[in-house]
Amino acid sequence: MLQALTALLLFQLIGETLAFTLKLPVPGPVIGLALLFGWLVWRPAAVATIKPTALEVLRHLSLLFVPAGVGLMLHGERLATEGWKLLVAVVGSAVITIAVTGLVGRWAIARFARDDVTDAGAEPKP
Missing domain, CATH: 1.20.5 (Single alpha-helices involved in coiled-coils or other helix-helix interfaces)
Structure with missing residues (x-):
């Protein structure tokens, strides 16, 4: 699980870095998600590593709405x-x-x- 969370956060960090340094009008997490998608298409075996953790994060997604509330x-x-x-x-x-x-x-x-x-x-x- 730690490896999958690291990969997810790493792609978000890369996306944020690209958005900030290149002054892109797209949010960093969106860029990171696109890069993650490309990586998973390029290396389908990585899906098995990330999928369980991603599903667990999605199960607790409602907690992310607490700050908005x-x-x-x-x-x-x-x-x-x-x-x-x-x-x-x-x-x-x-x-x-x-x-x-x-x-x-x-x-x-x-x-x-x-x-x-x-x-x-x-x-x-x-």
């Missing part, structure tokens, strides 16, 4: 006065995300469906 309690007064701004931002960004996803999906379906129709009459490539 404490923050809500600590800043409850501010949330009461400015919470509507946060709500507008969250709902607005969700609506924009859904709309953009739908438009991109429509475009992709139209674009690739047109390619399929064009390719249907073509000779098969050897």
